[in-house]
Structure formats: structure tokens, C-alpha cells
Amino acid sequence: MGLGFIIGVFGVLILSHAAYSTIQYRGLLKIMEEEFSGPPMNVVLELLLGFVFCIWAALTVPGKFLSIHPDSEENRIVSLSANLDFMIFNHRAKAFPLEIDMKLKH
Amino acid sequence: MAGHSDSSSSEKKSSEAMNDVPTYSAENLQNNMKVIYYSRTFMSIIGGVLAGILGFTGFMGFVLYFLVMAITSIGLIAKAKFSVHAYFDSWNRIILDGFMGGLMSFVLFWTFAYDIVHIF
Numbered sequence: 001m002g003l004g005f006i007i008g009v010f011g012v013l014i015l016s017h018a019a020y021s022t023i024q025y026r027g028l029l030k031i032m033e034e035e036f037s038g039p040p041m042n043v044v045l046e047l048l049l050g051f052v053f054c055i056w057a058a059l060t061v062p063g064k065f066l067s068i069h070p071d072s073e074e075n076r077i078v079s080l081s082a083n084l085d086f087m088i089f090n091h092r093a094k095a096f097p098l099e100i101d102m103k104l105k106h
Numbered sequence: 107m108a109g110h111s112d113s114s115s116s117e118k119k120s121s122e123a124m125n126d127v128p129t130y131s132a133e134n135l136q137n138n139m140k141v142i143y144y145s146r147t148f149m150s151i152i153g154g155v156l157a158g159i160l161g162f163t164g165f166m167g168f169v170l171y172f173l174v175m176a177i178t179s180i181g182l183i184a185k186a187k188f189s190v191h192a193y194f195d196s197w198n199r200i201i202l203d204g205f206m207g208g209l210m211s212f213v214l215f216w217t218f219a220y221d222i223v224h225i226f
Contacts, residue, residue, distance in 0.1 A: 015156070062145055064141075
């Protein structure tokens, strides 16, 4: 998860850098008094690269898929919740002598 | 009726001989749905930022949204190593789930990015 997270942050940084480049490009167009039809080609490439990084992060960071077949290899152990209903105390350990000292200590 | 209800998380469903209901680990299915939801939400946000930076307005933006969702679906199917039935109970879950939920996030971030890049 660490590496995927870093790649995701990287992708977002690349996208914000592309946004900043587009803002500067628009400023330039305003000076030259032309219409904005689309960002320049290197910004489009940068957006694509950032997008690919973000896709990779979106698929790896949230976690793995777990198999839902009850008899598959990784679902072998069934664990019950640690519920008071299932805790028993009337077992053979009561045959051991008590270990606690019954006298009060000052 | 091949459906099942999501009851308590650690129990496995027992299959009855009469109805032949398929058995699933509901906890793992919920985990997989959560993974899909996170992935789709993040990709909707990134798609929105992309649409805003590129300067799409109107219909083209929604075309980009469907494109990003299709790419996310393909990515999720590839993540499940193309054996969808080992991780989900039907195709609809991995393809359609979270489609419309991401639309709101997409439009929000589309508007944000468009304003920041093109208007201010």
C-alpha cells in the first residue's frame, strides 16, 4: 500500500502541474488574443501520464480482492467473533489449586 | 432466487439441498464491494479534474465520464484476474456498481477544475 499511495500522490502532483501549465497557456492566449481550443500537446501528454499513475494507484491502494468461495484455499479458517456467549469458564482448569494468595497484604 | 441477504459478517451461509442457493462468504463479498467503491470514487474525482483541465463543457464531459468509468471497469476486471466469479456473485457488481454514485463527484470536481483553470 505504501508504494501505491506514493504513486497516487505523484499522479495528483503531475495533474496539478499540468493544470498550472494550462493556466499559464491561457494567460499567453489572452495576451495574443486567440481562442482557447485545447491545451498544448505536451500538457495533454502530461495529463495522460498523470492519469495512468492515478489509475494504477486507484487499483492497488484500496486493497486486494478476497475470494468468496467458502472452500477456497485462503478461506480455510473460520473465526467466530470474540463474543461472551461463546466463552466458557466451567472447564477442567478448575482442578488446579488456586494460585492467588488469599491473605490481604498491607 | 440466486440472491442472498447480507447478514452478520462472520457467518457463512449454509446451502439447503432443496433450493441449491450458492454459498458465499459475505464478509469477503462486502470487502470486495468496498474496494470497488473506493476505486470508482477516486477515478471519478480524477476524471473530473481531467475534464476541467481539458476545458470540456457540456456533453463532451459526460462522454469523458463514461470513458473513465469504462476504463475503471476494465481495470477492476483485470485486477480480479478475469475470473470474476471467484470474487463476486454476478457481473453486474463489477461493471455497474457505483456508476451513478461517482457522477456527482465527477461533476463537482469538473466544475472546480474548470473554474480554477479557465475562469480565474
